[in-house]
Amino acid sequence: MIPAPYLLYLGHSTDFAGIKTSRGLAAFRPDDCVGEFRHDDCPLTLGLPRLTIAEGAARGARTLVLGIANSGGTLGSDLVEDAAAALEAGMNVAAGLHQRLRDVPRLAELAKAKGLQLFDVRDAPANMVVGNGNPRAGHRLLTVGTDCSVGKMYTTLALTEGLRARGIVADFRATGQTGILIAGSGVPIDAVVADFISGGIEMITPARSDDGWDLIEGQGSLFHPSFAGVSTGLLHGAQPEAIVMCHDPLREHMRGIPGRKLPGLKECLDANLQVARLTSPNVRAVGICLNTSQMDPAEARDLCARTADELGLPTTDPIAFGTDAILDELLCTAPSARSTTASR
Amino acid sequence: MIPAPYLLYLGHSTDFAGIKTSRGLAAFRPDDCVGEFRHDDCPLTLGLPRLTIAEGAARGARTLVLGIANSGGTLGSDLVEDAAAALEAGMNVAAGLHQRLRDVPRLAELAKAKGLQLFDVRDAPANMVVGNGNPRAGHRLLTVGTDCSVGKMYTTLALTEGLRARGIVADFRATGQTGILIAGSGVPIDAVVADFISGGIEMITPARSDDGWDLIEGQGSLFHPSFAGVSTGLLHGAQPEAIVMCHDPLREHMRGIPGRKLPGLKECLDANLQVARLTSPNVRAVGICLNTSQMDPAEARDLCARTADELGLPTTDPIAFGTDAILDELLCTAPSARSTTASR
Numbered sequence: 232m233i234p235a236p237y238l239l240y241l242g243h244s245t246d247f248a249g250i251k252t253s254r255g256l257a258a259f260r261p262d263d264c265v266g267e268f269r270h271d272d273c274p275l276t277l278g279l280p281r282l283t284i285a286e287g288a289a290r291g292a293r294t295l296v297l298g299i300a301n302s303g304g305t306l307g308s309d310l311v312e313d314a315a316a317a318l319e320a321g322m323n324v325a326a327g328l329h330q331r332l333r334d335v336p337r338l339a340e341l342a343k344a345k346g347l348q349l350f351d352v353r354d355a356p357a358n359m360v361v362g363n364g365n366p367r368a369g370h371r372l373l374t375v376g377t378d379c380s381v382g383k384m385y386t387t388l389a390l391t392e393g394l395r396a397r398g399i400v401a402d403f404r405a406t407g408q409t410g411i412l413i414a415g416s417g418v419p420i421d422a423v424v425a426d427f428i429s430g431g432i433e434m435i436t437p438a439r440s441d442d443g444w445d446l447i448e449g450q451g452s453l454f455h456p457s458f459a460g461v462s463t464g465l466l467h468g469a470q471p472e473a474i475v476m477c478h479d480p481l482r483e484h485m486r487g488i489p490g491r492k493l494p495g496l497k498e499c500l501d502a503n504l505q506v507a508r509l510t511s512p513n514v515r516a517v518g519i520c521l522n523t524s525q526m527d528p529a530e531a532r533d534l535c536a537r538t539a540d541e542l543g544l545p546t547t548d549p550i551a552f553g554t555d556a557i558l559d560e561l562l563c564t565a566p567s568a569r570s571t572t573a574s575r
Numbered sequence: 576m577i578p579a580p581y582l583l584y585l586g587h588s589t590d591f592a593g594i595k596t597s598r599g600l601a602a603f604r605p606d607d608c609v610g611e612f613r614h615d616d617c618p619l620t621l622g623l624p625r626l627t628i629a630e631g632a633a634r635g636a637r638t639l640v641l642g643i644a645n646s647g648g649t650l651g652s653d654l655v656e657d658a659a660a661a662l663e664a665g666m667n668v669a670a671g672l673h674q675r676l677r678d679v680p681r682l683a684e685l686a687k688a689k690g691l692q693l694f695d696v697r698d699a700p701a702n703m704v705v706g707n708g709n710p711r712a713g714h715r716l717l718t719v720g721t722d723c724s725v726g727k728m729y730t731t732l733a734l735t736e737g738l739r740a741r742g743i744v745a746d747f748r749a750t751g752q753t754g755i756l757i758a759g760s761g762v763p764i765d766a767v768v769a770d771f772i773s774g775g776i777e778m779i780t781p782a783r784s785d786d787g788w789d790l791i792e793g794q795g796s797l798f799h800p801s802f803a804g805v806s807t808g809l810l811h812g813a814q815p816e817a818i819v820m821c822h823d824p825l826r827e828h829m830r831g832i833p834g835r836k837l838p839g840l841k842e843c844l845d846a847n848l849q850v851a852r853l854t855s856p857n858v859r860a861v862g863i864c865l866n867t868s869q870m871d872p873a874e875a876r877d878l879c880a881r882t883a884d885e886l887g888l889p890t891t892d893p894i895a896f897g898t899d900a901i902l903d904e905l906l907c908t909a910p911s912a913r914s915t916t917a918s919r
Contacts, residue, residue: 363832364800425772426765428804453807456708456854460772460808467800488707502849510800 232415233294233325233350235260238287239277240297241269243309250275252327252409253298259388259413265290268313284313288320296412297326304329314338318345325350327408352411355423362429362468364510369439372561373471374449375503377493379458379486381479382522383449384410389549390475391446393558400443404435406465410448420450421461428464436469447471453502454494455485463506470510473517473561476500480521480534496542518557519546576759577669577694579604581640582631583621585613587653588643594619596671596753597642603732603757609634612657628657632664640756641670648673658682662689669694671752696755699767699775706773706812708854713783716905717815718793719847721837723802723830725823726866727793728754733893734819735790737902744787748779750809754792764794765805772808780813791815797846798838799829807850814854817861817905820844824865824878840886862901863890
């Protein structure tokens with residue numbers, strides 16, 4: 232576990248896409264974020280107090296989170312400089328970049344000398360095993376998508392919060408670097424060796440018998456030719472009782488592949504259910520989540536209503552309109568939940 | 576490329592499953608194998624001359640191939656001793672074990688001192704990129720299976736030889752350690768990072784315009800809950816014009832998972848075609864290959880005939896009965912091959 236509270240790093244970033252990990256932490260772990268660190272040329276803010284490294288340490292920050300993405304995922308000299316300053320001030324450092332913190336001798340030596348930790352959240356865990364698909368106890372929901380980056384993590388987190396608000400035990404299970412920093416644990420499923428995709432998911436969602444839910448962050452899409460293998464292993468390892476499908480209605484082509492159309496919603500839903508049935512024969516779709524952040528609210532509501540009609544499933548933007556309709560569907564229709572729903 | 580000819584290592588092995596890599600080389604690269612090396616307690620033979628390390632070197636062997644599997648995939652002291660002797664005698668050493676040759680200091684130092692190479696064929700290549708699924712020129716066939724270890728590699732090699740025997744340019748594209756040693760190159764697709772499954776296959780089967788065929792060794796099964804992610808990425812990366820499905824009629828449950836039934840042949844074929852269509856909309860199934868090595872020949876022929884009737888596809892045991900029926904189907908019905916078939 233990565234020690235909280237955090238100081239969130241924005242550095243010299245100039246666009247919101249580049250700070251998505253820091254942004255995710257500010258959105259979903261606000262109580263654990265003491266402030267943001269940015270240089271004078273960074274025009275962005277997460278709405279948190281702007282602090283220097285020393286001020287962050289003085290306010291109790293235990294970890295500087297390098298929650299940014301840069302071209303190539305490398306640790307430039309400015310990042311190393313700022314990470315070293317955090318270590319000098321007594322903070323741990325966490326990052327999800329391709330280049331590992333521990334591979335920078337200066338940081339490795341400094342952390343050792345100070346008795347602090349470097350967290351490379353893209354590291355796959357050691358001692359992984361292959362999945363087996365054997366039935367296991369517990370309620371599990373997986374988010375799937377028509378494409379990459381259509382809101383699966385936000386949806387999963389929103390559903391987790393929604394269940395908790397109803398007094399139901401619910402745990403977010405992270406599979407990507409931002410999610411892992413938000414949850415404090417997880418498996419970076421795109422970074423494990425191919426044989427261990429489903430096994431990695433089985434590992435982070437073991438059998439549970441407390442009537443609580445594991446809400447598992449999906450990755451990729453069965454219809455993305457780069458990443459469908461990951462999505463397939465995720466479906467099999469998750470053994471989900473329920474799936475929620477996420478979609479970006481304004482996406483013009485599959486991410487990174489100009490000219491390749493997105494699948495139809497019905498086609499995508501059917502394919503996900505079919506693949507999921509290998510390890511979860513009674514899997515059910517319980518809702519559709521649309522990312523309507525760039526749409527007019529009235530249009531967005533209208534699109535949700537039309538989509539719900541077409542697919543016969545509750546459809547919402549989980550951030551704009553909440554998750555209640557999906558949670559109602561989940562708790563009433565998930566077969567193994569039905570017996571306990573009446574008492575809730 | 577791993578320098579041939581080879582001296583094949585059997586060591587202290589006592590069962591045929593344990594020497595499958597050496598066996599594959601003896602079967603498919605006989606002209607490149609000068610002999611076999613085994614200790615006195617090894618009751619097995621590949622029918623090659625039994626040679627000491629020194630005799631192997633004297634007969635021109637350039638590489639000792641540790642073509643064995645042992646529990647845990649580790650390099651025991653006996654293996655290290657024999658590998659060191661080969662290096663001392665001037666041979667390179669190749670292995671596909673989990674533990675890497677280069678991680679044994681004695682072997683690494685000896686190889687360096689002698690100017691020889693250590694080949695760890697389970698290493699994924701550096702600088703991998705994600706797949707894109709964009710259409711590319713060339714004829715490609717992929718073998719798929721109802722399960723792991725049902726004869727996909729043998730089938731792929733037999734089809735390659737069959738095409739060559741008809742005067743057609745054909746290249747075997749290896750995706751597993753035995754296949755890579757047989758081919759001399761390839762990508763160990765179960766060992767690449769999950770994001771690069773389809774990209775790894777695109778890399779080893781680039782566009783070709785010589786009217787020749789790439790025959791791609793399949794892995795796993797869409798119906799194996801441990802490895803379906805790998806099989807999915809392989810289908811997308813291969814972008815196959817044709818698939819051949821392999822099956823072991825005597826297999827009682829999915830490999831390694833007691834109690835899990837194999838899929839039906841029709842169900843498995845349909846699922847593979849559906850997944851393949853994402854990057855190869857006109858993909859066709861051109862045959863079924865049954866491993867009948869443990870069956871009575873008359874029963875085997877009868878089963879092939881019944882399976883052919885049921886599925887409407889040529890069905891054979893490629894080792895026992897050859898591949899002609901499948902090659903006829905491939906060369907007559909593959910849409911982009913049709914125009915050139917008449918002249919063959």
